[in-house]
Each structure stands twice: as C-alpha cells, then as structure tokens.
Amino acid sequence: MHVAAQVLVALVAVIHLYFLVLEMFLWDxxxxxxxxxxxxxxxxxxxxxxANQGLYNGFMAAGLVWSLFASDPVAHQTQIFFLICLVVAGxxxxxxxSRKILYVQAGPAALALALVLLAG
Numbered sequence: 004m005h006v007a008a009q010v011l012v013a014l015v016a017v018i019h020l021y022f023l024v025l026e027m028f029l030w031d032x033x034x035x036x037x038x039x040x041x042x043x044x045x046x047x048x049x050x051x052x053x054a055n056q057g058l059y060n061g062f063m064a065a066g067l068v069w070s071l072f073a074s075d076p077v078a079h080q081t082q083i084f085f086l087i088c089l090v091v092a093g094x095x096x097x098x099x100x101s102r103k104i105l106y107v108q109a110g111p112a113a114l115a116l117a118l119v120l121l122a123g
Contacts, residue, residue: 008118009071012082015089015115016067018108019060026057063089079123086116 029035030053031046036065063085070081091110 004122006084008122010117011111011115011118012065012067012086013071015086016064016071019064019067019089020110021115022060022108023057023064026053026060028057030054030057079119082119083116086112086119090116 025035025038029038031043031050035041035053036043039046046053054110066081066085070077070078070085073081089112090109093104093112095106097103097105097109
C-alpha cells in the first residue's frame with residue numbers, strides 16, 4: 004500500500020509540473036489554448052495570471068516531491084497537507100471554473116490522499 008501511495012503522490016506531482024509548463028510557458032500557444040479552451044485574445048490578455056497560477060502549481064509539485072524524499076513523520080504530514088490543498092483547490096476550481104478540474108486535479112489528489120492515509 005505504501006508503494007502505491009508514493010507512486011500516486013509522484014504522479015500528482017508530475018501532473019502539477021505539467022500544469023506549470025502549460026500555464027507558465029505554453030499558455031499563449033496553440034497547445035495551451037487547446038488545453039484550456041481559450042481564445043488567442045484571452046490567452047494573450049491573461050498570460051500573467053496564468054503564469055502566476057503555474058507558479059502555484061509548481062510549488063504544489065515541489066512540496067509533493069519534497070515529501071517523497073523527506074523522513075517520517077514530515078513526509079507523511081507534508082503529503083497530507085499538499086494533497087488536501089490540491090483537493091480543496093480542485094473542488095473550488097470545479098465549482099467556479101470548470102467541472103473538468105474536479106477530474107484532472109481534485110480526483111488524482113483525492114485518490115493519492117486516500118492511499119497515503121490508508122498506508123500511514
């Protein structure tokens with residue numbers, strides 16, 4: 004169970020590193036617009052906001068990666084903290100922006116959180 008939990012935590016970190024790249028570097032490109040369903044005008048006007056959000060996603064990924072190398076109890080506590088943050092942000096995003104966020108962000112984080120808690 005512990006190995007599965009760690010694999011899922013790593014997967015969630017990779018997902019958020021991908022979000023960092025999309026939001027900070029690819030936002031105003033065809034790939035970025037396709038991923039988020041935006042227009043060229045919107046992506047151009049909101050690039051700074053997206054980069055800020057990408058930085059947040061990078062910090063979430065960094066916290067999860069750190070938790071994979073830290074010793075317990077810090078590792079376990081850090082995973083719980085960052086995964087809860089991602090679940091809350093994903094639920095809020097699903098309620099305010101797009102239901103897709105529930106499946107792309109909150110879902111994987113909730114599953115990883117459940118395994119971390121069961122393995123703990």
